[in-house]
Amino acid sequence: MSDTLSLFGDNAEEQRASDGQEIADERANDRLGTDEALYLELDGWEGPLDLLLDLARRQKVDLRSISILSLVDQYLTYIDEAEALKLELAADYLVMAAWLAYLKSALLLPKDEQEEPSAEELALKLQLRLQRLGAMREAAARLMARDRIGRDVFLRGRPEGLEIAHKTRWRCDQFALIEAYGRVKARTAPAVHMVRERPVMTLDSALDRVSAMLGVTLDWMRLEEFLPPHAEPRLRKSALASSFVAALELARLGRAELAQDEVFGPLRLRRVAR
C-alpha cells in the first residue's frame, strides 16, 4: 500500500487500483536486482516453478511470449552456480533442473526424432503453468491491495449489539395441574401400615403341640410330621417355622433330641427317655 495518499485526496481510488501491479513488480525488482541477490534469496522461492516464474519475469516480456529455451538456460545456470557456491538445493530444484535439461535437448533435436509427448508440447505446457501461476500471483497482490477491514476501512469501534430478549412462555394445562396436586398429596400423605390378618401358628401352640406329640412315641419323627395335616399352605409355613423353634426349645430344655444327617436333610426329632 502506498503511503502517498493525501488525507483528503480524490484520486485514492485510482491509486489503489494500480497498487496490485506495483506490488508484484516491486517484489520482482527486489528479488531480481542482481545475480548475487538471486543466490542469497534461495529460501525466498516457493519451489522451482516460482523461481522459473521470476526468471521469466526478468525477460521483461509478456509471459505468453517468453523464450522457454533461454528460460531453461537461465535456470540451469542458476542451479550450476548455486552448486558452485555449495548452497544446498532442495531436491525438487534438482529434479526440475534434470527435467529442463531433458527438455532443452529435446527442443534442440530435429522434430522427427522426438517421442511423444513432443518437446514443443512440454514447453507449451510449462509456459501455460507459468502463466497460471503468474496470474494467481498478480490476483493475490491485487486482492491484498484492496480496502481491507482493519487496515483501510474500520468497523464501528464499540457496537452496542442488537439485543434479542428471549422470553419464555410456559405451557401447562388443567389436568397437569390437578395431577400434580394429586401427586403431592399421595407422596406426602402420612403412611399407614396395615398388617393383614394371616393364619399363623404361634410359638406357644407349636410348643404344646410338639411336646404332646413327642409323648406318644420314642421313635425318631420328621419335623414335618408334627404339622397339622390339612393346613392350607400359608398356615403350614407358619406352623413349620413355629414347630422348628419349638423343637429347638425342647432340645434346649433336654426334653428332646434333634438330628439332621446332612445339610438341608430332613430334621428328625425324638423324646429323650428319662
Added chain:
Amino acid sequence: MSTDLERALEAALFAADEPMSAESLAGFLRDAPLGEVEEALRALAEHYERRGIHLVERAGRWHFETAPDLAHFLRREREQVRKLSRAATEVLAIVAYHEPVSRAEVESIRGVQTSSGTLDVLMEEGWVRIAGRREAPGRPTIYATTPAFLDHFGLSSRRDLPGLAELRAAGLLDPVEEAYEDLMGEGSDPDREDADEV
C-alpha cells in the same frame, strides 16, 4: 455537503472505541485547528439530529449513539413456549389449593425444598402473585393465584378445582407405588405373592 474535516471526524468517531474530546480528535487529524474541529463537530451533530444515529457530547467528549426513540426497535423479543416443569406445576397446584400460602408451607406440603426461581417463574407468567404477609413470626410473604391463572386453566373460580374426594375417586391420590402396580396389572405376579409369605 459535508466538508473533508467533517468526513474525517465522522470516521474517527465511528471507529473510536470510546468517546473522544475535540482536542484528541484534532490531534488525530494531523493537528487540525481546534476551533475548526469544534465547529465541524457541531455541524455534524446538527446533520445527525434527525437521523437514526445521533452525535452527542457528554462531559466534553463526543460519541455516536442510536437515537433514543428507536431503542425499542433494537430489541427484539423472541418468544419460546416450554412445558412447565414438574416442580413448578406442583408448586402452582399447591398455591391454587391452599392459597394464600407461604413458601415454607408450600415446601412442607410438597415435602421437598422449593427453589425460589420456581415461584418467580410462576409470577413472571402472571399466574401467581404476592398476596401480602402472614401475621406470624417472621411475617413470611404469602402467595395466591391470579385471575390470569383461572383464565389460563379454564376455571371460573378456585372452587372449580376438584376436591380431594374427587381426586381420590379419579385415582389421583393413590400412592405412587400402588398406581404403578395398577398400571402393571394387579395380581399378575404370583411369584411376588409367594415371596411375601415365608
Added chain:
Amino acid sequence: MSTDLERALEAALFAADEPMSAESLAGFLRDAPLGEVEEALRALAEHYERRGIHLVERAGRWHFETAPDLAHFLRREREQVRKLSRAATEVLAIVAYHEPVSRAEVESIRGVQTSSGTLDVLMEEGWVRIAGRREAPGRPTIYATTPAFLDHFGLSSRRDLPGLAELRAAGLLDPVEEAYEDLMGEGSDPDREDADEV
C-alpha cells in the same frame, strides 16, 4: 429527509456487531416488508456515499465502515490485520478464483506442496471453509471462500474479485491440460504462435 424506516435501519446497522442481511433487518424491525427494507438500504447507502462512513453490502449482508480514503490516519493507531505469508496469500487467491478447489489443485497451480498450516491459517482467519468433497477418485476435500472473506476484502460478491472476468476470458482459470487442448484444437490462436517460438 430520511424516512422512519431509514432511521430505524440506520440505528440497527449502527448498533449491530455483525453484518446484517435485509431479511434479518426486516425481522428486527417488526417484520417490515422486505422490498421496502431493501429500497431504504439503497437510499441509505446513497446518502452515505459521500460521507466519512459508508454503508456497504458484502455477500448479501450490510454494514457500516469508514470511507477507504480516510484510511491512513485511522490506521495510525490500529493495525488490526495479521500479515499473511506469501504462500498463504497465493493459496487464498487460488481458492478464491478457482473455488471450489482441492488441495491437489492448489498445489498443481503453485508447483509446490502446500503445508497444512497454510490452509489452517486461512480457515482460522475465517476466510476459507471446507466446502465438501469432490465426487472424484479419492473424494478429496474441496475448499471455498466465506462471506467473511468477501467482507474483509470489500467485495460484494465473488464476481467483484479483481480481474476475474479477464482471467476467465483469457482461459487462465482453466487447467493446463484443458488450455493445451484448446490451443491445439483451434490452432488459429496467434498467441500460440508466439508461445511456440523457442
